[in-house]
Amino acid sequence: HVDLVESGGGSVQVGGSLRLSCTTSRYDAAYSRFCMAWFRQAPGKEREAVAAIDLDQAASTTYADSVKGRFTISKDNRKNTLYLQMNSLKPEDTATYYCVADYAQWKGNRWCAPVAELGSGAGKTWGQGTQVTVSS
Numbered sequence: 001h002v003d004l005v006e007s008g009g010g011s012v013q014v015g016g017s018l019r020l021s022c023t024t025s026r027y028d029a030a031y032s033r034f035c036m037a038w039f040r041q042a043p044g045k046e047r048e049a050v051a052a053i054d055l056d057q058a059a060s061t062t063y064a065d066s067v068k069g070r071f072t073i074s075k076d077n078r079k080n081t082l083y084l085q086m087n088s089l090k091p092e093d094t095a096t097y098y099c100v101a102d103y104a105q106w107k108g109n110r111w112c113a114p115v116a117e118l119g120s121g122a123g124k125t126w127g128q129g130t131q132v133t134v135s136s
Helices: none
Strands: 004-007 010-013 018-024 034-041 048-053 061-063 071-076 081-086 095-103 130-135
Touching: 004 095, 018 034, 018 095, 018 130, 034 071, 034 081, 048 071, 048 081, 061 071
Parallel strands: 010 130
Antiparallel strands: 004 018, 018 081, 034 048, 034 095, 048 061, 071 081, 095 130
16 A cells, blocks of 8 residues: 655636645655556545556556646656646636555556546545635
8 A cells, every 4th residue: 555645736716727746655655566546526526537647658648538638647756756737727627636546457458547447446545635726
């Protein structure tokens, strides 16, 4: 298991940008060993995956349709830090955002599931969540 600590949440106006960070507080946890993703949950709505990153050399990424072209997931293995750069923010992006990690298993052509296959993220390791509020 990896202990995840998130930061970077806050309030921003429509069209603004925000960058979320997720780091580990454990010395023996390396992001290179885990599949990583960002989820979010708005009040009254189901938890959903918004961005995921694979363990291949290219660090392949996938995104929910609702954030594609606006959000970018990336990671720095040396710093054990996961990022979510959020641009052109909309009120519907308001949610609690969670950093999620899971042990990788080779699936034949990839190590990690894409966003479309992540579902609710049950069984994975979660950060504490950071609130993002986008207002007009």
